[in-house]
Each structure stands twice: as C-alpha cells, then as structure tokens.
Amino acid sequence: MNEEVRVSEDAQLSEGTPESGAHEEPVPEKEEPEEKAEKRPTVRVRIRRGGAAGDPEERFDSFEIETGPRMTVLDALVAVQSAQEPALSFRYSCRVGMCGTCALKVNGRPAWACRTRLEGLGDEITLEPLTNFPVLRDLAVDMSPFFAKMKRARGWLEPTSAAEKAPALIAPGSRERKRIEPHIECITCGICYASCSIVGHDSDYLGPAALNRAYTLVNDSRDALGLERLLEVCTEDGAWRCHSQYNCTESCPKGISPTGAIKGLKRRAVTGGVKRFAASIFRGRAPGE
Amino acid sequence: MTSVKEPPATNKPPVWKISAWRSMYPGMWSWVLQRLSALALIVLFPIHVMNPYIDSVRITMLLLVVWHAMHGIKVILTDFGFPDRHQRKLFWVLCVLGIAAFFWLAYMHTEYWRFMA
Numbered sequence: 332m333n334e335e336v337r338v339s340e341d342a343q344l345s346e347g348t349p350e351s352g353a354h355e356e357p358v359p360e361k362e363e364p365e366e367k368a369e370k371r372p373t374v375r376v377r378i379r380r381g382g383a384a385g386d387p388e389e390r391f392d393s394f395e396i397e398t399g400p401r402m403t404v405l406d407a408l409v410a411v412q413s414a415q416e417p418a419l420s421f422r423y424s425c426r427v428g429m430c431g432t433c434a435l436k437v438n439g440r441p442a443w444a445c446r447t448r449l450e451g452l453g454d455e456i457t458l459e460p461l462t463n464f465p466v467l468r469d470l471a472v473d474m475s476p477f478f479a480k481m482k483r484a485r486g487w488l489e490p491t492s493a494a495e496k497a498p499a500l501i502a503p504g505s506r507e508r509k510r511i512e513p514h515i516e517c518i519t520c521g522i523c524y525a526s527c528s529i530v531g532h533d534s535d536y537l538g539p540a541a542l543n544r545a546y547t548l549v550n551d552s553r554d555a556l557g558l559e560r561l562l563e564v565c566t567e568d569g570a571w572r573c574h575s576q577y578n579c580t581e582s583c584p585k586g587i588s589p590t591g592a593i594k595g596l597k598r599r600a601v602t603g604g605v606k607r608f609a610a611s612i613f614r615g616r617a618p619g620e
Numbered sequence: 621m622t623s624v625k626e627p628p629a630t631n632k633p634p635v636w637k638i639s640a641w642r643s644m645y646p647g648m649w650s651w652v653l654q655r656l657s658a659l660a661l662i663v664l665f666p667i668h669v670m671n672p673y674i675d676s677v678r679i680t681m682l683l684l685v686v687w688h689a690m691h692g693i694k695v696i697l698t699d700f701g702f703p704d705r706h707q708r709k710l711f712w713v714l715c716v717l718g719i720a721a722f723f724w725l726a727y728m729h730t731e732y733w734r735f736m737a
Contacts, residue, residue: 439642466631575695577647588704
C-alpha cells in the first residue's frame with residue numbers, strides 16, 4: 332500500500348544548507364530556487380511493520396525518500412513518518428548517540444539509527460526491530476526483559492560501610508580502575524543483547540550487557556556485594572553460558588567488549604574457587620564452611 | 621494439565637532464514653565451524669578406527685582436527701587474557717597457521733607412508 336513514491340521534504344532538514352532553514356518559518360513561493368533545485372538521489376527504505384496486538388500481520392513496507400549529505404537512518408525514519416506514514420512506530424530520544432534509544436537492525440545488523448549514515452548502505456535499506464526483544468509495534472521493542480536481567484545481575488552499586496562514610500580514592504592508574512575502565516561506558520542500548528545468539532537460544536541467559544555491568548561492580552572496591560554478585564552471575568544461565576562468539580563485542584557502538592568482561596568474570600570465579608579450595612585443604616574443611 | 625502462561629513473542633528469525641545468519645561476525649563463524657568440525661569428527665572417528673587405511677578419511681580428519689584445534693586455541697588464549705581488541709586478527713592469524721599446519725602435516729604424512737611402504 333505504501334509502495335507509491337512520495338518524496339519527503341524533511342529529507343532536506345538534515346542537509347544544513349542555508350536554503351533548508353531548519354529553524355526558520357517555512358518561506359512560501361520561492362520559485363527560482365525550486366526550479367534550480369537539482370534532483371537528489373533517492374533510496375528505498377524497507378521497514379518491517381506490524382507485530383502489535385492491533386496490527387499482528389508482519390510485513391515489509393517500502394518508502395522512497397530523497398537523501399542528503401550526512402543523512403542518517405533516523406533522519407530517514409523521521410522523514411517517512413512526517414511525510415508518508417504517520418503511523419510508523421519507532422523510538423528515539425537524544426539523536427546524538429548518547430541515549431541508545433534508537434537501536435534497530437539496519438540491513439540485518441543491529442546499529443543506532445542516529446549514528447548510521449545512509450551513505451554506503453546501498454539503494455535499498457532494510458530496517459527491522461532488534462532481535463531477541465518482543466516487538467511492541469513496527470520498530471519499537473519492549474526492553475523490559477533486558478532490564479529485568481540487569482536487575483537479576485544486581486546491576487547497581489551496593490556500597491560498603493567505608494564507601495558510605497567517605498568518597499573512595501581510586502587512582503586513574505590503579506589496577507582496579509584499569510580493569511573497569513574499558514567496560515564502564517555502556518548506555519544499555521541493547522545492541523549486544525540483540526546480536527547475541529546465545530540469548531536467542533537460552534531466554535534465561537543474562538546477556539552481555541548485564542554481565543558487563545556485573546563485571547564492573549565485581550571489580551569495584553566500593554561495592555559490598557562482591558562474592559554474592561559473582562555467585563549470582565557465574566551460573567549456567569550467566570557467564571558460563573557465553574560461547575565466546577564475540578558478536579556483542581563486534582556490534583557494540585561504544586567499543587566495549589562484553590565478551591572480555593564475561594571472560595573476566597569466569598577468571599575471577601575460577602581463581603576465587605581455587606583459592607577457597609586450597610584454603611579449605613589447609614584448614615581441613617570443605618569449601619564454604 | 622495446567623497451561624503455562626506464554627511469554628511475550630520475542631523477535632527471533634528462524635535459523636533456516638538467511639536473515640538470521642547475515643549479522644554473523646568472524647568470531648561467530650569460528651564457533652559455528654568449530655562445532656560443525658566436532659560433529660564431523662564424531663562421525664569420522666569410528667570409521668577411521670575401523671579402517672585406518674582410507675586416505676580420504678585420514679586427510680579429512682587431519683583437516684578437521686587442525687581446524688578444531690586452531691579455534692580451540694583461540695578460545696583458550698582469549699580466556700587467559702589475550703586482548704579482545706585483537707581477537708579478529710587472532711582469528712585470521714590462526715586460520716592461516718591452521719592451513720599451513722594442515723599442508724605441512726599432510727606432506728609429512730604422505731612422506732611417512734611412502735617411507736613405510
């Protein structure tokens with residue numbers, strides 16, 4: 332039904348040329364520039380629709396849009412929604428790669444819509460909702476299973492009594508900080524969770540983001556949950572489920588390696604277990620007593 | 621029998637659809653091929669034990685063992701702290717080393733059998 336070619340005016344907004352006037356009132360009847368305006372290249376955007384209770388039929392609808400320089404997938408979605416299909420559902424917030432809300436699948440791979448430019452994506456761009464999430468409608472997915480797992484991994488700081496009394500001093504060059512540093516920038520966009528094939532296979536698996544968060548906290552000297560959290564996340568449905576496929580690491584837009592964090596958790600669990608076992612031999616008691 | 625409440629339908633392409641495989645990265649291929657090589661070895665090993673003189677089985681097994689081992693080494697190295705930012709390079713380096721090892725071992729193997737004959 333949406334196969335007809337309708338060109339969006341909003342495509343021009345992303346150009347930033349003086350004529351576009353993104354923040355000005357629309358100027359009526361400017362005949363000369365319109366005549367001079369050259370034909371911009373167009374792309375066909377295929378968007379997966381449906382999936383909601385009121386619209387259960389899953390299908391792909393195509394829209395043709397004019398592109399401009401530096402135009403992003405998010406610009407294209409806004410252009411489609413404002414000029415061609417007002418009922419199109421997708422989610423975004425900051426538009427500058429800070430919030431991670433606009434994550435979706437671009438040509439089969441998860442990415443942020445706001446930081447993915449149309450250039451190099453081809454003449455036909457396929458947009459789908461993130462894998463491994465329940466679809467609310469069109470491109471918008473339900474993030475609640477993802478955050479429930481973050482909660483299961485206890486993804487918050489439980490301060491020790493010392494940390495509650497005074498600010499902790501953790502030197503930038505310290506071993507602790509160096510361990511945590513590469514894993515701390517996660518903005519919970521869900522791209523790693525969508526790219527992980529193990530999440531697709533085992534719905535109880537905590538997933539890369541929750542385990543990455545747990546790793547930062549397990550290594551944090553201000554945190555009081557240490558061993559308790561480690562035991563919580565190093566289970567069959569936790570760190571040990573990871574098969575080192577590196578899909579999460581390859582797809583993370585922030586350059587984080589959740590696989591590295593999971594391997595760190597595994598190392599910590601093994602060394603902790605070996606130490607406890609060795610100590611138990613010397614004490615003559617079973618581990619954990 | 622009581623009915624269990626269905627969880628919300630998760631967006632998951634079925635494995636037989638190409639779209640499910642399009643987002644695969646080298647690390648994933650490494651894992652998939654290692655698993656497939658393991659399955660093939662399970663089938664080939666009994667054949668090899670029953671009749672160790674089938675050349676095609678021997679060479680295929682050599683190839684599969686080398687492939688399986690190379691990616692096993694990759695997992696072991698990364699488990700013991702090999703930097704993750706170089707894991708893709710490690711994959712390709714091990715692929716090249718694996719191919720070289722295969723040809724070298726195949727050559728040694730042929731020479732050995734020629735000597736024995």
